Structures are given as C-alpha cells and as structure tokens.
Amino acid sequence: MNGVHDMGGMQGFGPVTPEENEPVFHADWERRILALTLAMGAPGGWNLDISRHARETLPPADYLSLSYYEIWVAALEKLMLERGLVTEEELADGKMRVPPKQVQRVLHKDDIAPSLANGAPVDRPAQAPARYGIGEHVRARTINPTGHTRMPRYVRGHVGTITRVHGCHVLPDAHAHGLGERPHWLYAVSFSARDLWGEEAGPRDHVHVDLWEPYLDPA
Secondary structure (H helix, E strand, C coil): CCCCCCCCCCCCCCCCCCCCCCCCCCCHHHHHHHHHHHHHHHHHCCCHHHHHHHHHCCCHHHHHHCCHHHHHHHHHHHHHHHCCCCCHHHHHHCCCCCCCCCCCCCCCHHHHHHHHHHCCCCEECCCCCCCCCCCCEEEECCCCCCCCCCCCHHHCCCEEEEEEEEEEECCHHHHCCCCCCCCEEEEEEEEEHHHHHCCCCCCCCEEEEEEEHHHEEEC
C-alpha cells in the first residue's frame, strides 16, 4: 500500500543521521516489546508479513509521531484486538475482564532459543524456471496496491538490471493477507541513482532492491 511508512525518497524529513555505537535497545521496555511481539505471533496466529502490514496500516499521524518500538506496540495492540485476544478496556488499565481465549499454539520458554536460532526460512522449492537471469533489464511495474507489498514506490516504472537470482521465496503480498505463501522467484535489481533521483544524484551510484517476479516486466 502507498502508506506513510514507504518513505524512501521522500523529502522534508531531514537527513538520516546514524547514531554512533547505537545500542540494540535504548530502554528495557523496548527489549520487552520485541520479545512480546515475537511471543504473541504463536497464539495470535500471525506471521511476519501480517505483523509488518499491521504497522504500516496505523494512522499516518500516529506512525510519524511514534518511536520505532512504540509503532511495534501500537501494531501489536491492533493485532490482538482484531483477534479477540484482548479488549479495549483491558488495554487501557491492564486488568483482565474476560476469560483467556483458547489458542492453538503457545511459545514456551524452552522453545525460544531454538526458535530464534533456527529462524523462519522463507525460501521454497521452485515450481517453474526463473523468468529472468543475471544481466537482463527489467521494468518495475507501476502498481498502487491497497494491500501489503515490498516494492517501494520510488522504483515503480523504472528500469533496472538483474544482479542476483535469490531463488523462490514466499510472496509477502499474499502472505500478509492469509492468502497462502504463493512463492515466486526473487531477484536483486540494480537501479541507477540518476534514473531514480535525477541529475543531482551521483553518476556512479546505484540502488539495489530485492523484487519478486510479479513486480517485474521485461524492459
């Protein structure tokens, strides 16, 4: 979707200034929110793409005014409310008012370390040959989906070159909406910075974006 979260190339937000020696967490509550978000994915029944979509569908004013992990909190509350795991009143004061909902899966303490170590691979066996190969020119499709997508706005309509073929991977556009994994080939595509940003960009600079096959047409 064309939400406020897709900020690549947008102006007026000031320069990106990385914090030197930035810690992983700036406060203990951020560490707890990360843990809680990961743990709630099991009983909540959502996946990574659903979680991302919840964050990007927050009201724009909230998204811009909240810190990184405050956005995670707001999205987690949204997901829990949608699935009946909590009520507005319970969120307001932290007091349970209704019996716990029966869930199919719970992440137990002993499962956490193995789960994090193994991760959640999203590569899948190929069902058809890759349409494109390294060195081929492709054009990112001009689309304006109302749902989740991983193709940033600033590359849509532009021509790039395939620099790597990653294999078949779960398609986020479907996975975020409970439509199955629908794996497709995933490519690294290199775009000239001048094609994207104009003559003020460095003539030798390139932007590399990972894009799924349904995002691309032959150039």
